[in-house]
Amino acid sequence: MEDNGNRRHFPPERKFEIVKEAIMGKLSISEVCKKYGIDTGQYYKWQQVFFNGAIEGLTNHKQRRKESSKEERLNTEIRKLKEIIAEIVSENLQLKKNLGE
Numbered sequence: 565m566e567d568n569g570n571r572r573h574f575p576p577e578r579k580f581e582i583v584k585e586a587i588m589g590k591l592s593i594s595e596v597c598k599k600y601g602i603d604t605g606q607y608y609k610w611q612q613v614f615f616n617g618a619i620e621g622l623t624n625h626k627q628r629r630k631e632s633s634k635e636e637r638l639n640t641e642i643r644k645l646k647e648i649i650a651e652i653v654s655e656n657l658q659l660k661k662n663l664g665e
Contacts, residue, residue: 572601574600574602579610579613579614580614582596582600582602582607582610583607583610583611583614584614586607586611587611593607
């Protein structure tokens, strides 16, 4: 494949198919890279993303819901604390105003 200096863009679906083809082992990684005109370093980056996505996809749904629930509780607590801070600041300003400062 001829390289004219233009970078090619592979959509995610195509990257998935390329990595999958190399993993299946019918061709070596270098042969797959030559076939699609990509650098082996680029392939290995895609492969890393591929495997990271697989791990995320296989994460226990209950664990993800638990983490999401915990995040919601923390966000609620942060909102409440911000409201309390705003109330205290407002009271502080009112007290200063009443004392003539």
